[in-house]
Amino acid sequence: MATTDHGVTSPGRAHIEARTLRQDRWWQSPLATFVVFSGFVVFATIRAFMGRDYYATPYLSPFYSPCLGDCVEGASDFGQPFAWWPLSAALIILVFPLGFRMTCYYYRKAYYRAFWLSPPACGVAEPHTSYSGETRFPLILQNVHRWFWYAAVVVGLVLTFDVVLAFRPMPAEYALGDGETSGIHMGLGTLLMLVNVVLIWLYTLSCHSCRHVVGGRLRHFSKHPVRYRLWTWVSRLNTSHGRWAWYSLFSVAVVDFYIFLLATGRIQDVRFF
Amino acid sequence: MAYDLKLRVWRGDAEGGDLTDYTVEVSEGEVVLDALHRLQATQTGDLAIRWNCKAGKCGSCSAEVNGRPRLMCMTRLSDFDPAETITVTPMRTFPVIRDLVTDVSFNYEKARELPYAELGPRDPDGKRRMMQVDVERGQEFRKCIECYLCQDVCHVVRDHEDNKQHFAGPRFFIRYAELDMHPLDTHDRRRLAQDAAGLGMCNITKCCTEVCPEGIRITDNGIIPMKERVVDRKYDPLVWLGNKIGLRNRDDDGRTEV
Numbered sequence: 001m002a003t004t005d006h007g008v009t010s011p012g013r014a015h016i017e018a019r020t021l022r023q024d025r026w027w028q029s030p031l032a033t034f035v036v037f038s039g040f041v042v043f044a045t046i047r048a049f050m051g052r053d054y055y056a057t058p059y060l061s062p063f064y065s066p067c068l069g070d071c072v073e074g075a076s077d078f079g080q081p082f083a084w085w086p087l088s089a090a091l092i093i094l095v096f097p098l099g100f101r102m103t104c105y106y107y108r109k110a111y112y113r114a115f116w117l118s119p120p121a122c123g124v125a126e127p128h129t130s131y132s133g134e135t136r137f138p139l140i141l142q143n144v145h146r147w148f149w150y151a152a153v154v155v156g157l158v159l160t161f162d163v164v165l166a167f168r169p170m171p172a173e174y175a176l177g178d179g180e181t182s183g184i185h186m187g188l189g190t191l192l193m194l195v196n197v198v199l200i201w202l203y204t205l206s207c208h209s210c211r212h213v214v215g216g217r218l219r220h221f222s223k224h225p226v227r228y229r230l231w232t233w234v235s236r237l238n239t240s241h242g243r244w245a246w247y248s249l250f251s252v253a254v255v256d257f258y259i260f261l262l263a264t265g266r267i268q269d270v271r272f273f
Numbered sequence: 274m275a276y277d278l279k280l281r282v283w284r285g286d287a288e289g290g291d292l293t294d295y296t297v298e299v300s301e302g303e304v305v306l307d308a309l310h311r312l313q314a315t316q317t318g319d320l321a322i323r324w325n326c327k328a329g330k331c332g333s334c335s336a337e338v339n340g341r342p343r344l345m346c347m348t349r350l351s352d353f354d355p356a357e358t359i360t361v362t363p364m365r366t367f368p369v370i371r372d373l374v375t376d377v378s379f380n381y382e383k384a385r386e387l388p389y390a391e392l393g394p395r396d397p398d399g400k401r402r403m404m405q406v407d408v409e410r411g412q413e414f415r416k417c418i419e420c421y422l423c424q425d426v427c428h429v430v431r432d433h434e435d436n437k438q439h440f441a442g443p444r445f446f447i448r449y450a451e452l453d454m455h456p457l458d459t460h461d462r463r464r465l466a467q468d469a470a471g472l473g474m475c476n477i478t479k480c481c482t483e484v485c486p487e488g489i490r491i492t493d494n495g496i497i498p499m500k501e502r503v504v505d506r507k508y509d510p511l512v513w514l515g516n517k518i519g520l521r522n523r524d525d526d527g528r529t530e531v
Contacts, residue, residue, distance in 0.1 A: 010434040012368035014375075015289050021340030021360050105477055105497055112476050119428040122480035123340050131433045133474030140473070143508040146501070150511075208493070212501035218524050220456050222404030238493065 008125050019125035026121035033114035040249055044094075047256055051088035056262035056269070058168045059189040062196060062252050063090045066158045077165065078158070096151040101249075103145035105208045106242045146209040156204050159197045166190040188270035192258055196251040203244035206237035275300045276355050278308055282320070283362040286371045292360065299350055305361060306334055306345040309373075321372035329486055332420030336373050337362045342422040342484045345373075364425040379430075380421050383441045386469065387448055388531050390458040407456040413494060414451040416487040417444065423481035423491060429474050440471035443481035447495035453502055461528040467503045472496070 008019065020026070047054075047063055054061040055075040067075040068082045069089030082092050101107050112118050119126040134142045167184045204210065215231030218224055237244070261267045278299045281292045297312045306324060313320045325331040327346045334345040339353075339360050353359055367375040395401055423443040424430065430437050441449075449466045452458050466472045477500075481491045489495070505512050515521055 006434050007432045008365045012287050013365055014283055014363045014369040015285065016283065016292070016362060016365065021337065021362060023339050023360075105492075108476065109478050112478050118476065119432065119478060119480070122426050122478075122483050123337065123342060126428055126432045128432070131429060131436065131474070133429060133471075133476050135471075135473040139476075143500075143504050146504055146509055208497045209501060209504075212498060212505075216498050217502065217505055217522065219407070219454055220404075220524055221406045221410065222456075223524075228406065 006129055020121075020123055022121070022123055026124055030114040030117075030120050033110050037111065037114065040253060043253055043257075047260070048090040048094055049088050051090070053260045053263035054090070054256070056189070056259050057171065058166050058185070059193065059255075059259045059262065059269075060162050060165075061090075061256045061259045062159055062162070062193075062200075063094060063256050065155075065162050066093060068092050077161065093155070096148060096155055100145075100148035100152040100155075100204075101245070103142050103148055104245065105145070106245045108142060110242075110245075145207075146213070149204070149207050149209040149213075152204050152207075156197070156200055159193075159200055163190070163193045163197045166193050184273075186272045188272075189255075189258055189262065191272075192251070192255045196248070196255045199244060199248040199251045202237060203241070203248040205234060206241040206244050208238065208241070210234055211238050278350065278355070279358040280308060280312060281358055281360040282309070282312070282373070284317075284320070284372055285369070287369055290369070290372075292362070294358075301351070303350050304346055305338055305343075305348040305350065305359065308350065308359075309345065309361065321370070321374045323374045330418055332418035332486075335364055335420045335422050335425065337364060337425075342426045344420060344422070344486050347486055364421070366425045366427070366431040367421075377421050377424075379437060380419070380424055380442070380444065383445050383470075384448075386441065387445055388460055388462065388465070390452055390455055391460050392457045393459050393527060401457060403456050410454050411451040413489055414447045416489055417447065418487060419444065420486060422484045422486065426480040426484045427475075428478070428480065429471075429476075436471070436474060439469075440474050441469075443475070443491050443496060445470060446472060446475065446499055447489065447491055450495040450499040453499060459528055461525070461530045463499075463503050463506045464530055466499055467507070472499060472503060475500075 009015070009017065044063065054064040055072050057074055060067060060075050064071070064075065066078045067089050068078065068080060069085040069092055070083045071080060071089050082089070085092055113120055117126050118128060118131065134140055167186060167190055169183060170185045211231065211234045214234055215221070215224065215227035218227060221228040221231070262269055275298055277296050280295045280297055282295060284290055284293045295312055295316060297308055297315070299308045299311065306327060309320065309322055313322065322334065324334040324346065326333070329344055329347040332344070336343065336345050338345065338348050342364065345361070361373065363369050363373045363375045367377050367379060370376050392401060421444060427442055429440050430442060446466070449462055449470060452460065453462055475496055477492055477496060479492045482493070485491055
């Protein structure tokens with residue numbers, strides 16, 4: 001009898017050589033995750049390192065917001081404290097949303113399955129011979145998810161501010177028709193940024209750490225009715241946390257790409273008013 | 274309408290065994306356990322199966338159907354194509370005793386390592402009181418029928434026999450969570466859950482939730498909240514600062530670490 005000293009073929013267990021007897025297409029989901037996440041990582045890396053074409057009045061790409069480095073005119077609404085930074089300004093702030101998503105409980109499930117095959121799917125043996133989970137460096141750092149959530153709330157506020165700015169009256173050179181420049185403006189970019197920030201907030205507020213912080217940590221809901229109510233709201237959002245994670249990932253990429261097309265002059269913004 | 278079902282059943286014991294093919298007549302509306310019972314009654318009188326209620330409430334007939342941990346009594350034949358061969362094996366995480374019966378004593382050993390609730394003093398009238406909203410939270414975990422499918426599918430022990438010593442598993446993490454959320458319990462099990470029970474080994478890939486026949490949201494409502502409670506105790510700078518400057522969460526008052 002061929003057995004090894006680990007896994008489903010361990011001595012004493014039912015002797016079955018196959019690493020799984022599943023007959024469905026269990027590999028589809030991790031494969032799709034692998035392809036889409038890899039595509040996003042390549043796209044985001046290229047855009048983050050480009051260091052240009054991230055601002056098209058009045059739109060600022062979410063990859064570069066807040067723009068704290070040596071940014072183009074009009075992009076820095078919070079000053080340029082890192083003007084000395086020699087690389088792309090995106091690299092200064094992307095660590096926060098990136099860290100938030102990397103340590104997110106949903107993303108962890110997704111990439112542990114799709115990238116690390118630990119396990120690739122339920123009931124499918126993983127290829128590794130040893131496993132220590134999140135008990136050692138570097139994976140023990142997953143426990144700092146809450147720190148990144150604190151930062152993600154700040155980033156969410158900044159992106160919300162960006163959306164408000166995206167309604168700004170346009171300068172004369174961008175004016176419609178008879179040259180009017182007064183009143184608020186709205187274009188397709190504004191709409192995309194608005195949708196994006198809504199999805200970002202849904203993702204941020206449905207976070208498991210948020211659920212814990214607002215009320216989950218309590219043992220006596222009855223003594224904290226307001227926090228209990230907040231917890232029930234976040235719990236409702238939390239059931240779709242994975243969906244918000246995917247949607248907001250796409251929306252960030254779409255907004256950035258739209259602004260890239262505007263900034264490079266490939267397209268003109270669609271103006272609603 | 275009756276038809277001939279092709280079954281492939283693992284037969285053997287700890288010394289060895291193999292998948293054996295059978296054909297058994299089944300009827301509309303039957304479940305996998307019905308088919309195995311007919312097989313046992315008509316062809317293989319010595320086939321070992323553990324079962325009891327046939328209603329998905331006793332948690333006895335746990336096995337793997339086409340490689341997926343399932344209760345045999347809750348797996349309808351109508352979910353499969355009549356021409357399909359259905360493969361039934363024992364749970365692959367636990368030592369096999371014979372045929373589809375496994376030795377699940379690992380779980381009872383882990384249960385014994387978990388300190389039970391230690392309630393505080395009674396009210397002056399001799400009663401203990403909990404508000405309904407506090408009681409309700411733990412009720413989801415009380416639905417557990419201890420079928421141990423979550424333990425079976427958890428790759429931490431399924432794929433790594435050596436982890437069994439240091440890992441309690443999802444069934445007991447929801448027990449830790451339930452007790453940690455208990456409004457009257459005086460034990461603080463956060464360190465125990467992280468160190469002795471191996472909560473940090475869990476990488477929240479959610480297979481336990483996927484296979485739970487009771488639909489308990491093991492990961493979202495049990496394991497992750499318990500991980501967050503451990504973070505409160507060990508990794509959150511704001512909680513640490515709150516404790517230092519007196520803005521402490523008094524909800525945990527009266528608990529002692531075990």
